[in-house]
Amino acid sequence: MAFEGISEKLQNIFKGLKNKGRLTEADVKAALREVKMALLEADVNFRVVKQFVKAVEERAVGQDVMNSLTPGQMVIKIVNEEMVKLMGGEPVRLPLHSGMNVLMMVGLNGAGKTTMTAKLAGELKKYRRPLLVAADIYRPAAIEQLQINGGKVGVPVFTMGDKHNPVDIVKAAIEHASKNGNDLVIVDTAGRQHIDEALMDELVAIKAAVKIDQTLLVVDAMTGQDAVNAANSFNERIGIDGVILTKLDSDTRGGAALSIRSVTGKPIIYSGIGEKLTDIEQFYPDRMASRILGMGDILSLIEKAEASYTEEQADKLAKKFKKAEFDFNDMLEQFDQMNKMGSIQDIMGMIPGMGNKLKNVEIDEKAMNKPKAIILSMTPAERANPKCINPSRKRRIAKGAGVEVADVNRLLNQFEQSKKMMKQMSGMMSGKGGRRFGGKGGFRFPF
Ligand SMILES: Nc1nc2c(ncn2[C@@H]2O[C@H](COP(=O)(O)OP(=O)(O)OP(=O)(O)O)[C@@H](O)[C@H]2O)c(=O)[nH]1
Ligand SMILES: [Mg+2]
Numbered sequence: 001m002a003f004e005g006i007s008e009k010l011q012n013i014f015k016g017l018k019n020k021g022r023l024t025e026a027d028v029k030a031a032l033r034e035v036k037m038a039l040l041e042a043d044v045n046f047r048v049v050k051q052f053v054k055a056v057e058e059r060a061v062g063q064d065v066m067n068s069l070t071p072g073q074m075v076i077k078i079v080n081e082e083m084v085k086l087m088g089g090e091p092v093r094l095p096l097h098s099g100m101n102v103l104m105m106v107g108l109n110g111a112g113k114t115t116m117t118a119k120l121a122g123e124l125k126k127y128r129r130p131l132l133v134a135a136d137i138y139r140p141a142a143i144e145q146l147q148i149n150g151g152k153v154g155v156p157v158f159t160m161g162d163k164h165n166p167v168d169i170v171k172a173a174i175e176h177a178s179k180n181g182n183d184l185v186i187v188d189t190a191g192r193q194h195i196d197e198a199l200m201d202e203l204v205a206i207k208a209a210v211k212i213d214q215t216l217l218v219v220d221a222m223t224g225q226d227a228v229n230a231a232n233s234f235n236e237r238i239g240i241d242g243v244i245l246t247k248l249d250s251d252t253r254g255g256a257a258l259s260i261r262s263v264t265g266k267p268i269i270y271s272g273i274g275e276k277l278t279d280i281e282q283f284y285p286d287r288m289a290s291r292i293l294g295m296g297d298i299l300s301l302i303e304k305a306e307a308s309y310t311e312e313q314a315d316k317l318a319k320k321f322k323k324a325e326f327d328f329n330d331m332l333e334q335f336d337q338m339n340k341m342g343s344i345q346d347i348m349g350m351i352p353g354m355g356n357k358l359k360n361v362e363i364d365e366k367a368m369n370k371p372k373a374i375i376l377s378m379t380p381a382e383r384a385n386p387k388c389i390n391p392s393r394k395r396r397i398a399k400g401a402g403v404e405v406a407d408v409n410r411l412l413n414q415f416e417q418s419k420k421m422m423k424q425m426s427g428m429m430s431g432k433g434g435r436r437f438g439g440k441g442g443f444r445f446p447f
Contacts, residue, residue: 003254007294009038010079014293017072025061028075032057035079043224043255048086048262056082080289086258087285092267094214094242096128102174102185102211106203106238107218108230109191112246112272114142116218117188118149119272119280124184130155131182133173135206136190137162146188152277156182166190166202167209174210187212203238214241216269221245224255231264240264245283246272254292261285328375328383328415335372370403371411377401386412 013034020027032053039049056078059065065074094103103120105113114136121130132150134157136142143159150157158173170187177185187206192199206212217240219227234240243260248271261268268283319325375383377400382389389397389412391405398405 003042003252003292003294006038006042006254006292009041010035010292011294013038014072014076017075020072023066023071023075025066028060028066028071029057031075032060039254039258042253042258045225045228045255045259045263048259051262052082052086055085076293080293083258083289083292084285086262087283087288088261088267089285091282091284092242092269093282094124094269096124096184097213100174100177100183100185101128101213102170102187103214103216104170104187104189104203104206104212105216105218105244106189106234106240107191108193108220108223108227111191111218111220111227112244113191113218114145114149114188115275115277116244116246116270116272116280117146117186118153118155119277120270121150121155121184121186122153122277123270123280125153125155128184129182130184130186131173131177131180132157133170133185133187134159135166135169135173135187137164137166137169138190142188142190149277167205170206170210200237207238215239216242216244217266218244218246219256219260220247221252221256221271222247222250224253225259227256228259228263231260231266235264235266240266242267242269244268244270244272249273249279257288258292326419328378328386329380331415332372332375332383335375370401370407371414373401374398374403374408374411386415 013031017023017027017031035056036049036053039052040046044052056075059078059082060075065071065078105117107113117132121132124130132146132155134143134146136146143162147157147159158169158176160169160172164172166189173187174185177183189203189206190199203215207215215238217231217234219231221227223230231240231243243264243266245257245260245268248257257268260266268285271281271283271288273279273281374397377397378389382393382397389408394405394408398408401408
């Protein structure tokens with residue numbers, strides 16, 4: 001899971017701070033030294049770390065903080081705010097003007113350009129008519145890969161095979177787009193090592209030949225400082241307008257996410273969070289900071305839930321959630337939603353306080369199949385009112401699902417318990433910061 005190491009360290013440091021009633025300047029400085037180490041270990045650029053710690057320290061050792069009732073929490077708040085600032089503060093949307101826009105995706109080998117090209121098209125086709133352009137003529141099967149991905153998101157792909165040079169391909173693609181009413185051209189370029197001057201020259205040549213509205217650098221978040229150095233080279237050599245961070249679902253330490261904005265001065269616009277073509281998110285510095293700080297990412301989670309629920313469904317569920325009135329019919333629906341939302345482990349990691357607990361827990365995604373089979377074996381009436389499930393019904397349900405009666409009992413018990421837990425959680429969440437939890441994004445555990 002992303003940011004695990006750094007989250008855990010920061011949480012421990014914060015715990016130490018919170019446990020102290022009063023803080024001295026020395027306490028804060030000691031804590032910040034630990035924060036510094038944690039950031040360096042997460043592969044954050046050392047200059048960025050230095051500036052960051054300095055900024056936090058300047059604010060944290062002030063009288064207001066030290067004399068406040070909760071100095072520990074004030075320090076945490078400052079760390080959080082400075083982290084948000086480090087990643088750009090406000091989210092930046094991809095600037096698209098009216099008429100034809102040409103985007104060019106650039107980046108190192110395997111960063112995720114071709115995948116992101118299709119993800120972006122899938123995302124933007126709600127508002128635009130995209131055309132993808134296969135300008136990677138070097139890697140075998142690169143063209144085919146783009147065609148397949150384009151097909152999956154239902155967006156056309158322009159190709160001239162691998163016998164023309166990329167400058168001509170892009171020119172022809174733009175002409176083709178104008179004739180066919182496509183107002184968004186996204187160019188997938190070849191992967192390169194930043195030392196590869198020939199390929200850099202090629203990107204410069206494309207930019208010289210046609211008007212590129214946005215040059216987007218795709219960066220693999222797992223590669224830490226290498227990604228940051230590459231970003232710098234790309235920016236100096238060809239000029240970039242924005243950054244897209246991919247593989248934020250993987251075991252990344254946080255270095256790239258935290259440094260890249262500050263080092264290049266360019267905004268992070270989107271993030272890639274999985275291999276599926278729907279695994280794309282707008283980049284929100286505040287949410288990313290919460291994730292890195294281990295505070296969970298409730299907002300992203302809720303947005304995911306919202307994307308896969310209709311409003312009506314969500315409202316209905318949120319009400320039941322609050323009253324802990326949900327039944328097995330809802331649970332069945334929930335299983336399907338969970339599938340749409342991604343892996344359970346990812347989702348749990350976004351819940352505050354859960355990331356840590358799940359550290360060594362392997363969640364068996366297939367484990368959902370058994371309860372699902374049991375629920376499917378119930379009649380709708382039984383699903384709506386589990387209390388009516390007597391021993392003979394249990395036997396019938398078990399037989400239908402191909403499981404033991406004990407499995408049915410276990411599910412019924414778990415269900416009762418999770419209901420209790422929901423009740424507690426909705427109590428907890430109705431306070432600060434939990435508004436949206438019970439609101440239209442109402443989210444519940446599936447078990
Ligand atoms: N887990 C995860 N994998 C990703 C993500 N984005 C891309 N990948 C995977 O990373 C690998 C490389 O992705 P590509 O899109 O082919 O990368 P590329 O930059 O086009 O690579 P080249 O064209 O060879 O330079 C593929 O296996 C993708 O499925 C992501 O956000 N998360
Ligand atoms: Mg590619």
